[in-house]
């Protein structure tokens with residue numbers, strides 16, 4: 001094998017990107033870059049049962065959004081299109097095609113090679129026979145295995161049956177006894193009993209290879225140095241290694257990433273959890289937060305630090321620091337990190353990110369100013385401290401946009417106070433606020449003036465601030481009434497206080 005460092009992300013297009021696959025692609029990226037190597041994208045679409053219309057495009061689109069840059073891959077992936085490859089559909093890199101369904105001729109050639117070496121054989125067993133064999137094994141409580149009936153057919157018989165048009169698959173001829181030791185970079189050596197392995201199918205009767213075959217041929221031809229994949233593939237490792245041996249190829253290094261479980265210890269499944277990265281995007285998670293969070297699912301950096309930019313993570317990442325015990329997916333932790341990344345955004349970018357979530361709110365007002373970036377920006381600047389995901393901005397900020405708030409007038413009355421006293425407070429407030437000059441209309445100044453009045457006149461803070469808050473928001477919980485007044489502006493504030501007085 002060459003000393004190049006080449007890693008691949010090899011998803012099957014199932015219609016969405018599973019959050020676990022996001023961790024896989026990220027770890028591939030981190031390992032590739034921390035070792036000074038490259039990452040390529042290979043689409044594993046030979047299993048047509050799982051194929052979903054438009055799935056490859058969707059996959060590439062979401063990977064683009066996530067922002068992981070591939071050095072090679074199908075031409076439409078971001079980071080791989082460049083001046084040298086103006087044609088978007090042209091592969092970028094010298095190891096293509098990077099989509100398995102475009103590599104069928106290559107697989108054919110290597111199938112022939114394997115047959116010629118006597119490392120594989122055609123199997124003519126019918127579906128009915130195989131089903132019966134499985135049922136019999138089950139009845140005898142034995143593991144379902146192929147009985148190798150076609151393993152030793154003569155060349156002549158094989159040729160005759162093929163010529164007669166019989167359907168056949170190609171099976172890998174495995175050693176029938178003994179042990180195989182395979183190596184995982186994180187777990188060390190793992191022993192498997194060869195009797196537990198089957199002469200499994202490499203090529204289906206339609207000539208299409210299964211994953212186990214295509215993955216080995218491609219990883220060899222594409223000079224993959226490290227296969228980094230989910231834990232669930234570890235049971236494939238002996239088959240993979242035996243196939244490398246059958247071809248006489250040196251195998252890459254293997255790193256199987258620990259499982260990711262939900263908080264109840266179950267698999268992260270669609271039924272109980274959001275698992276599609278697309279769902280996380282729709283809820284307003286930022287790619288930076290998803291990547292940072294996923295980086296910590298299995299990787300244990302040396303210090304306490306947990307906020308990592310991609311460059312920082314690459315600088316600190318050592319694949320030897322990946323654990324082997326399952327990681328637990330915590331939505332709370334992800335929310336926390338997302339909040340941090342939201343607050344790191346410059347306001348103009350945050351406005352653009354929040355806008356899709358504010359569309360409904362903008363319909364609540366007929367005041368054009370409230371639809372401007374200036375107003376929306378003030379609202380967002382105030383709310384971003386509390387925001388955990390962008391989608392919350394709509395619900396959190398409705399009251400900024402409603403021209404005519406509807407609330408029960410009883411809400412204006414503070415604790416044991418009375419409607420009369422609430423009204424008197426609001427009338428006082430109206431006078432105070434009307435007297436504030438435009439230049440002083442900002443949170444601190446308004447607060448200073450109102451609080452001074454309350455103190456100088458020995459009034460209760462709640463008696464003033466409570467009805468003011470409700471008058472401006474129609475809510476019991478909101479930003480402070482001074483912040484509200486600042487964002488709404490003087491004339492709307494006054495208007496809302498007048499409307500509250502009219503209610504009482």
Ligand code: GLU
Nearest residue numbers: 010011012044215228229
């Ligand atoms: N195509 C496999 C999947 O669906 C990838 C396994 C691998 O990385 O080898 O996840």
